[in-house]
Amino acid sequence: MPFPIPDHLPLDISSNVLSKFDSVTSQSLNSSFASSCRAELDESIRLTKTKIHDRICADSSSFQRQLSSAKSFKERLDTLSRHVQALSVTLSDSKSGLVPVLLEALEAHQLLAQESLNVDVLSDSLSHLSECRAQLDALQKLVDAGDLPPAVVACHALSSLLILVPGPLKDASVVSEMQTRLRVLSNRMEELLSDAYTKSVVVNASEVIIKPFVLVPRSLKPLPLSSVLSSISSASLAVHLSTLRRDILTHYIECSFDQPTSLTVSAMQDTSGALMHVLGRFPSPPNTTDTVSPLANVSTALDFLHKQLFPVLPLPHKHSFPRSLSKPISTAILARLLIPGLPSQLEALPAFLQIVNKAVDLEDKYIVGMLDASSERDIKAWVNNVCTHYERQRRSHILNSARKLIIQSISSSEPTFYAQLPLLQEIPDNAGLAPSDEGDAWGLDDDGQSSNAGSSRSAPEEENVWGFDDDQQGETETQQADPVEVVEEDPGDAWGWNDEEHAPEELVQAEDTWDDPWGEEPALSEVTPAVRTVPVSSQLPPANSAHATQRVSRPTDGTSRYPSKSGLITEPYLVSTLAKSIIHTVEDALHEGQGLSSSGIFPTSSTSTTTPGTLIMQSGALVLDLYRAVYPIVAAARLVRPGDVMKFSNNCCWLAEEVGRLVVHERAVLVVKDKLEECKSVLQVLADSWYQDGIDIQRTALCDILASAKGFTDTSDQDRYDDCEMSISRVVREIRSAANAWKPVLPKSKYYTAVGAIVEVSLQRILENILAIPDIPEVESHKLSELCRILAALEGLFVEDFSESSFVVSYVPSWLKFSYLSELLEASMADLTYLFGEGALVDFEVDELAKLVRALFADTPLRTNTLDKIMGGHPVR
Structure with a gap:
């Protein structure tokens, strides 16, 4: 069985012994094993004792000293234990102990203190x-x-x-x-005091009653109003004063601005004989128009309150209540008198400024002085900018009127008139583009000579050259004599403001010329030519093209161009009267701003950054910006039609011209000259953009139609030929339709340029498609030639006098090339070689001719020789 191991044994000895016991079995555990373990332990104990004894003997003095100290500690510990036990008996004894006696005394003292x-x-x-x-x-x-x-x-x-x-x-x-x-x-x-207040201060729609003294129930003497107000609680007094402020503002301040009212101040006695002060309100006669009376009413009401009410207010409200009236009164004067009364005409401004000055005086005396609102001078601040407020109101009125004018013009058909477009380039008769023997070919001399006195040709010479009969000569001489009359011109004529008055005399010729479209062409003798103008967009045919010199002509100048009062040659074009109304509005704004500036009503302030009238004059430019922004939106449904697109372009062009004249001639535009010049530039860009957009829309539509022809291939098939023929016919119809829509709208130079552009894109697309066909059999070549000849009918759009040749080449650069293509499609190799040798095919590139020859003719030595000749380049003449 286990037994304890002495603690003083070394750990290794005990561990060894325990290990032996752990490894022993029931067979090996016997007396001999136990004896050996005991002997081992006894030996270990003996060795330990020996070590201890040797250690003591080695330092005997230290051992004796420590032994005596330990004995001394034990004796003192025993003594202390005896003393502590005796003290505990002295303190804690239930009869004679110190602690129980002390606690008993404290309890007795506590009972006495509580009592x-x-x-x-x-x-x-x-x-x-x-x-x-x-x-x-x-x-x-x-x-x-x-x-x-x-x-x-x-x-x-x-x-x-x-x-x-x-x-x-x-x-x-x-x-x-x-x-x-x-x-x-x-x-x-509180109830009695409130009742006393309601009896002392009475405010209704007809009168304000303030009693200095009031009698309350069971009181032997009346109470002063100041005592009543100072005795009411702060919350109740705040409610009463808030109601009082609301009633005074409603019935005696704001109401004075809303309807004619008269205020009177009186003193009387009530039924009990008590004195009371009354501010009475009476309606003024309906025909009273004195706008100063509201300010007088405000002064009367404030004087009454300052004398009868403000002095009796308790100290916390003596300053806060009057100050609380200042802002509503200033707001009422501004919102109900000054701002609504701001006149819309310059003539009414002096009377209004008198009212403004009285309002400023009222603010100085009452709002700032009496009500102690020195930090807020809203009326003075508004009056300092009254010129700006007036001009902003006028600007808003001008812009609203212009906006309504633009919107109303869309709801009905717009009236129009014919304006005159100055031509860009003037060419005297004696400085033509070609010698006199080439004039008939180009049509440059169709107008005859100038009617000026300095002309180098006499009347008989003109007859020999042009073959005019005597009647024509007489009519020409009559029209030459008419401009000699000296007529004093109205200044408005220079701007076109009086076009309505002179329309029957000045525009009848233009209207007759451009109606249905352009109407019947007048005889050359019915127009007085002065200067001949060459359209800027015209392109001359190649000088070495014999075919060109035989077919090219120019539009007759005399059929649509008239000398203006400044001596320039002009062309009529259609403009909406809305544009004239817009320019009238612009000019009126300039004149109104100039009139305001020169009137001296608003002297230039040192703190003002703009001079009087500037904002109104700037309204003219804003009207033009408004027209540019609003009209394309409200007229979007109308501007999908070709004629209306060009009419809008004409409107912008005419407005740009008129703005330019205003900049040059009007003195009032010096302040806004830069802005008007910017408007002119933007309007001109807008006119050109819409003009080009109108052309591009037609170009896109024509290209879409020609895309349905699928490159004009396989025309030997009748169905394919019918489809191509239908596409070409649609193109002709679309071009004629666009031309008919543009002719009464555009000036002649722009008209021919626009029509030429859409014809040109059609011809180019057809040329590209046909020249791209790699192989053209004989049947297809005849079919393609027939299709090309359909477009020859478009040449009539560029003929004004059918006794003369057309001028289609001047506006359709590809016309000769396209005409020769229809001939080459059916020409023989010899014809093609001859035309090439004569220089008639200079419009074609060498590669295009070579490709066409390969597509039309079989591969033979003759074709090879022809191709070699073509690749050598066009003949030089």
Whole structure:
């Protein structure tokens, strides 16, 4: 069985012994094994004792000293234990111990202190209750006697006493009863004071009554209004004053601006004989138009309040209540008198400025002086910018009128008139583009000579050259003599403002010329040519093209161009009267701004950044911007038609021209010259953009139609030929339709340029498709030639006099090339070689001719020789 191992044995010995016991089995555990283990342990104990003894012997003196110290500690510990036990008996003994005796004495002292404290608290509570009782009785007597101001003071004192009630009385029923009675009396006093206020200050729609003294129930003498106001609670007084401010502003300030009103101040006695001050309000006669009376009413009302009410207000409200009236009064004067009364005509400004000055004086005297609102001078700030306010209102009115004018013009068909477009390039008769023997070929001399006195040709010479008969010569001489008359011109004519008045005399020729479209061409003798103009967009045919010199001509200048008053040659074009209304509005704004600036009504202020009239003059440019922004939106449904697109372009062009004239001739535009010049530039860009857009829309439509022909291939098939023929016919119809829509709208130069552009894109697309066909059999070549000849009918669009040749080449550069293509499709190799050798095919590139020869003719030595000749380049002449 296990046994304890002595602690003083080394750990290794005990571990070895335990290990042996752990490894022993029941067979090996016997007496000999136990004896050996015991012997081993005894030996270990002996060795340990020997070591201890040797250690003591080695330092005997230290051992003896430590042994004696240990004995001494033990003796003192025993002595201390005996003393502690004796002290514990002395302190804790139940009969004679010090602690029980002390606790008994403390308990007796505590009972005595508690009895004394209870007596003191009872005395203080009874004293406080007695004082509260006395205060409550006094308050009751004051309320019963109607002496309310002292009662209010007593009420506050009693309330303070009840708040400071001793702790033991906080939950006492007697204190709750006193608090209830105090609350009842306080409510009663508040009710009596409110009733006194309502009797002293009466405000209704017809009068304001203020009584300096008021008699309350059971009161022996009337109470002063100042005492009543100072006695009312702050919350109740704030409500009363808020209601008073609202009623005064509604019935006596704002109402004075809304309807004619007269205010009177009087003093009288009521039925009881008490004095009262009355501010009476009476409606003025309906025909009263004096706009200064509202300001007088405001002055009367404020004087009344300043004398009768403001002095009796309690100190917290003596300054805050008058100041609270300043902002609403300033707002009422601005919102109900000055801003609505701002005139829309310059003639009404002097009378309005008188009212403005009186409003400023009222603000200085009453709002700033009386109501002590020195930091806020809204009226003065508004008056300092009254010129700007007037101009902004006028600008808004001008822009609104222009916007309505633009929108109304869309709801009905727009009236139009014919304006005159100055031509860009003037060429004298004696400085033609070609010698005199080439004039017939180009049609440059169709107009005859100038009617100026300095002409180098006489009348007989003109007859020999042009073959005019005597009647034509007489008519020409008659029209030459007409401009000699000296007529004093109206300044408005220079701007076209009087076009309506002179329309029957000045525009009848233009209208007859351009109606249906352009109408019947007048005889050359019916027009007085002065200067011949070459369109800028015209392109001359190649000089070495013999075919060109035989077929090219120019549009007759005399059929649509007229000398203007400045001596320039002009062309009529259609413009909407809306544009004239817009330019009238612009000019009116410039004149109005100049009139305001020169009137001196608003002197230039040192703090102002703009001079008077500038904003109104700037409205002219804003009207033009408004037209550019609004019209394309509201007229979007109309601007999908070709004619209306070009008409809008004409409107912008005419407006740009008129704005340019305003910039040059109007003195008023110096301030806004840069802005008007910018508007002119933008309008001209807009005119050119819409003009080009109108052309591009037609180009896109024509390209879409030609795309349905699928490259004009396989035309030997009848169905394919019919499809191609239908596409070509649609192209011709679309071009004629666009030309018919543009002819009465555009000036002649722009008209031919636009029509030439859409014809040119059609011819180029067809040329590209046909020249791209790699192989053209004989049947297809005849079919393609027939298709190309359909477009020859478009040449009639460029003929004005069918006795003369057309001028299609001037506006359709590819016309000769396209015409030769229709001939080459059916020409023989010899014809093609001859035309090439004569230089008639210079419009074709060498590669294009080579490709066409390969597509039309079989591969033979003759074709090879022809190709070699073509690849050598066009012949030089």
